Amino acid sequence: xxxxxxxxxxxxxxxxxxxxxxxxxxxxxxxxxxxxxxxxxxxxxxxxxxxxxxxxxxxxxxxxxxxxxxxxxxxxxxxxxxxxxxxxxxxxxxxxxxxxxxxxxxxxxxxxxxxxxxxxxxxxxxxxxxxxxxxxxxxxxxxxxxxxxxxxxxxxxxxxxxxxxxxxxxxxxxxxxxxxxxxxxxxxxxxxxxxxxxxxxxxxxxxxxxxxxxxxxxxxxxxxxxxxxxxxxxxxxxxxxxxxxxxxxxxxxxxxxxxxxxxxxxxxxxxxxxxxxxxxxxxxxxxxxxx
Amino acid sequence: xxxxxxxxxxxxxxxxxxxxxxxxxxxxxxxxxxxxxxxxxxxxxxxxxxxxxxxxxxxxxxxxxxxxxxxxxxxxxxxxxxxxxxxxxxxxxxxxxxxxxxxxxxxxxxxxxxxxxxxxxxxxxxxxxxxxxxxxxxxxxxxxxxxxxxxxxxxxxxxxxxxxxxxxxxxxxxxxxxxxxxxxxxxxxxxxxxxxxxxxxxxxxxxxxxxxxxxxxxxxxxxxxxxxxxxxxxxxxxxxxxxxxxxxxxxxxxxxxxxxxxxxxxxxxxxxxxxxxxxxxxxxxxxxxxxxxxxxxxxxxxxxxxxxxx
Numbered sequence: 001x002x003x004x005x006x007x008x009x010x011x012x013x014x015x016x017x018x019x020x021x022x023x024x025x026x027x028x029x030x031x032x033x034x035x036x037x038x039x040x041x042x043x044x045x046x047x048x049x050x051x052x053x054x055x056x057x058x059x060x061x062x063x064x065x066x067x068x069x070x071x072x073x074x075x076x077x078x079x080x081x082x083x084x085x086x087x088x089x090x091x092x093x094x095x096x097x098x099x100x101x102x103x104x105x106x107x108x109x110x111x112x113x114x115x116x117x118x119x120x121x122x123x124x125x126x127x128x129x130x131x132x133x134x135x136x137x138x139x140x141x142x143x144x145x146x147x148x149x150x151x152x153x154x155x156x157x158x159x160x161x162x163x164x165x166x167x168x169x170x171x172x173x174x175x176x177x178x179x180x181x182x183x184x185x186x187x188x189x190x191x192x193x194x195x196x197x198x199x200x201x202x203x204x205x206x207x208x209x210x211x212x213x214x215x216x217x218x219x220x221x222x223x224x225x226x227x228x229x230x231x232x233x234x235x236x237x238x239x240x241x242x243x244x245x246x247x248x249x250x251x252x253x254x255x256x257x258x259x260x261x262x263x264x265x266x267x268x269x270x271x272x273x274x275x276x277x278x279x280x281x282x283x284x285x286x287x288x289x290x291x
Numbered sequence: 292x293x294x295x296x297x298x299x300x301x302x303x304x305x306x307x308x309x310x311x312x313x314x315x316x317x318x319x320x321x322x323x324x325x326x327x328x329x330x331x332x333x334x335x336x337x338x339x340x341x342x343x344x345x346x347x348x349x350x351x352x353x354x355x356x357x358x359x360x361x362x363x364x365x366x367x368x369x370x371x372x373x374x375x376x377x378x379x380x381x382x383x384x385x386x387x388x389x390x391x392x393x394x395x396x397x398x399x400x401x402x403x404x405x406x407x408x409x410x411x412x413x414x415x416x417x418x419x420x421x422x423x424x425x426x427x428x429x430x431x432x433x434x435x436x437x438x439x440x441x442x443x444x445x446x447x448x449x450x451x452x453x454x455x456x457x458x459x460x461x462x463x464x465x466x467x468x469x470x471x472x473x474x475x476x477x478x479x480x481x482x483x484x485x486x487x488x489x490x491x492x493x494x495x496x497x498x499x500x501x502x503x504x505x506x507x508x509x510x511x512x513x514x515x516x517x518x519x520x521x522x523x524x525x526x527x528x529x530x531x532x533x534x535x536x537x538x539x540x541x542x543x544x545x546x547x548x549x550x551x552x553x554x555x556x557x558x559x560x561x562x563x564x565x566x567x568x569x570x571x572x573x574x575x576x577x578x579x580x581x582x583x584x585x586x587x588x589x590x591x592x593x594x595x596x597x598x599x600x601x
Contacts, residue, residue, distance in 0.1 A: 065401070142400075149359050150397035154411045154460075155383040 045159075045237050049167050052160045058168065066165040070131050071173035075180065081126050082181030085118050086110060086188030094197055103193075104203035108211035110189035115182050115212060120220040121268055123181035124227035127174055128260035132235035135166055136256030139239025140249040148240070158240075167232040174228030175221050182220065215282075219275045226271060230263040308371060310335040310500050311356060311468060316365035318351055324524055325351050327533050329365070331519065335467075338494050338501040340511045340540070343521035344554065348533075349504040350394070352521070353470050356502065357389050358382050369468070387415050390461030394473040396453040398445035398460070404431075405441040408460045415464060430459040434489055451482035458489055469493055471503040475510050487513045508555060512540045522550060 089110045097103045139162060142148050151158045186208075193199045235256040242252040309332040316329040325348040333339055343349050354360040356367055358374040367374045369385060377385060398407045408427045412418055418426070428438055434455040445453055454474065461469065471490065475483035487510050493499055494514065503514060511518055520536035520543070527533060536543060536551050544555060553560050 145395055145400075146393045146397040147399055149354070150391070150393055150399070152359055152383075153357055153386055153389065153391040154414065154464075155386040156410075156414050157379070157383065 041241075042233060042237050045163075045240070046233050048159050049163050049233065049236075052157065052164050053168065056160060058165060062161065063165050063168065066169045067173060069134075070127075070166070070169040071176065074127060074130055074173075074177055077126060077130060078123050078177045078181050079184045081122055082114075082119060082184030083188040085122055085181070086114060086185035086190075087192040089113055089118070089185075090189045090192035090197065094193070103197070103199055105207050106193050106197075106199060107190070107204035107208035110193070111186055111208045111212045112216060114185040114189070115217045115220045117220070117268075117272075119182040119185055120178050120224040120227060121264060123178045124174060124224060124231065124264050125261060127170075127177065127228075128231050128235075128264065129257050131170065132231045132256045132260045133253040135232070135235040136239040136242070137249055137253040139236055140242030140252040143240060143242045144244055144249060163232075163236045163240075166236055167229065170228040170232035171225065172228075174231065175224040178221060178224035182217070215279055219279075222275065223268060223271050226267050227264050230267060231260045234260045234263055309333055310370055311502075312366075312368040313352075313356065314366045314368065316352070316355060316367065317363045318348070318355060318360060319363045326355070326362075326521075327524055329521075329533060331534075333500060333502065335498060335500050338490075338503065338514055338516045340515035340518045341502065341504045341521060342506060342508075342511055342518060342536075342543075342554065344506060344523065347521045347523040349506075349521055350472055353472055353502060353504045356468075357386060357391060357470060387411070387464050388467045390464070390466035390469045392454070392457050392461045392469070392471045392474055394476055396445070396450075396457035398453055398456055400445055403442050403444060404436075404448070404456050407445070407456060408463055411460065411463045426463065427459075430462055431456075433462070433492070434459045435485065451478050451485065454478065454482075454486055455489065458486075458493075462493065467498060467500060469499055469501040471501065471505075473505055473507075474503065475505065475507045483507065483509065486510075490514045506554075508557075511543070515540045518543050520551060520554065 090106060093106055093109055094103060097106050097109070139148070142162070148158045148162070151161060190201070190204065193204055194201045238252040238256040238259070242248050311331070311333040313329055313331040313333075316326055317324070318326040329352060331339070341349050341352060351360055355362050356369075358367070358377075361375070369388070372385065374382060374385070398404070399410070402410070405424075405427055408430055409423050412423050412426060427441065431438055431441065436452060436455050436459070440448060440452060440456070445456070448456065458474075474486050474490065478486065490501065490503060490510075491514055494501055501514075503510065505511060516539070518536065518538060518540050519534050521533055522531075522535045524533060535548065536546060538546075543551065546552065546555070559566075
């Protein structure tokens with residue numbers, strides 16, 4: 001049998017703990033190689049996409065439908081997400097702040113959490129599910145039904161036609177949608193705090209203005225820009241490399257969401273660290289204390 | 292006849308050698324070898340039909356001819372230019388001289404039929420929109436579609452109509468080489484004959500060379516100047532050529548090679564025995580009896596390679 005010549009089986013045949021250990025190391029090595037190849041593949045895909053943005057101007061009739069799908073169609077769900085995050089933050093923080101007699105500071109913690117973290121991350125997560133999966137499924141179906149091959153056979157570049165409009169749509173509109181999520185969150189937090197919990201609106205807004213500044217807002221927008229790029233590239237890459245059949249398309253859509261979500265979390269951590277350093281560089285006195 | 296100005300001007304010179312040369316082509320996907328040592332010279336104006344059972348590599352060969360699949364080794368030359376030597380931009384430009392009709396038509400779902408057929412014209416020429424419309428209308432006339440389909444989406448059309456719309460799109464840049472992937476698969480016999488007639492009409496256009504991949508013997512007999520037959524590699528010995536037949540459709544019908552006879556006559560033969568053995572293995576050694584009347588006697592494969600046709 002030819003398969004007996006493989007190193008894995010050869011090591012297994014030695015038996016015992018040593019053979020098992022060698023197998024695990026070999027598996028780990030294979031996993032690492034596959035991971036490096038995968039990351040390299042996405043990096044090349046990203047470079048090709050960025051190259052095509054500058055190589056040729058996009059046609060309006062290709063760009064606008066993508067912008068409509070990504071931006072306009074996502075507005076309600078993003079607005080709803082933002083509204084509820086704001087209210088939930090008020091619900092969860094109120095008891096703690098009231099115990100300290102600092103409930104008028106609720107506005108600062110709700111709005112700061114929203115614009116720096118929860119607005120961008122949860123809006124991006126929602127959009128990874130709504131847009132990312134849809135993009136992967138659509139491109140996957142195009143791959144399976146040979147529409148991408150058809151584009152290439154007609155001398156057209158599929159990255160220019162299919163990826164660049166979606167990438168630009170995510171890059172421009174996910175930050176815009178994050179602004180909407182932030183706005184609705186601020187509104188939701190205020191509604192719950194003032195109307196339902198009876199916190200004085202003057203102090204609520206005064207504290208918000210004191211502790212939340214433009215940098216916090218821009219930090220969230222910068223993050224959402226990165227999340228948008230990551231969602232577009234990861235999802236389009238999964239769609240482009242879709243396996244045949246309905247199962248392949250389904251797997252591409254699922255993986256697009258899962259990997260986009262992981263990318264959002266990883267980027268959020270590293271961008272958070274880096275942007276805090278940037279903040280400290282411009283404001284050496286450090287962040288203002290909430291309490 | 293719709294023809295972009297660029298397409299007309301490039302027809303003034305005839306290629307010195309064959310229009311398409313496939314030289315010692317090998318294609319592997321991972322450890323699986325699909326094509327081995329395939330060499331074909333295709334003269335301008337010729338219609339080549341590539342026959343073979345499912346999974347023998349016909350579509351892979353077709354896609355390699357246009358550079359959609361890169362060969363593991365060997366070369367494909369179009370009009371003297373090696374596809375492997377071209378960068379992405381040059382290859383995309385060269386592909387405007389091809390027309391590809393896909394098995395499922397591969398029309399863009401989000402476009403109307405009009406936009407689908409107009410796509411190559413808008414992509415590669417600066418023809419005014421009014422002229423694009425007139426070219427698209429003459430193309431749908433040529434493939435026998437009513438103009439009322441133009442504002443419709445592909446999903447609103449039947450399979451035969453989609454195939455014809457795909458053919459119209461492939462013809463829009465007036466190609467030199469037409470590639471057809473299973474053009475009659477999934478169609479009723481009448482629509483299959485309509486598609487065959489259209490392939491014949493396209494063949495009669497000046498200087499059009501065609502490669503038709505099919506397993507439909509009726510198509511092969513009707514449109515082919517030349518027929519080659521591929522055989523699945525896993526059924527061949529390492530020293531056997533993968534092209535088991537190269538000749539005319541009449542010669543194919545007269546061939547006595549059992550592999551060819553089995554295909555031409557559409558008999559399962561020994562394959563049915565293989566299927567039974569596999570089912571028996573899956574059932575733990577129990578033999579399945581389908582009844583003697585249901586099957587043809589298995590073909591005697593012992594004299595493979597004794598025919599001159601290969």
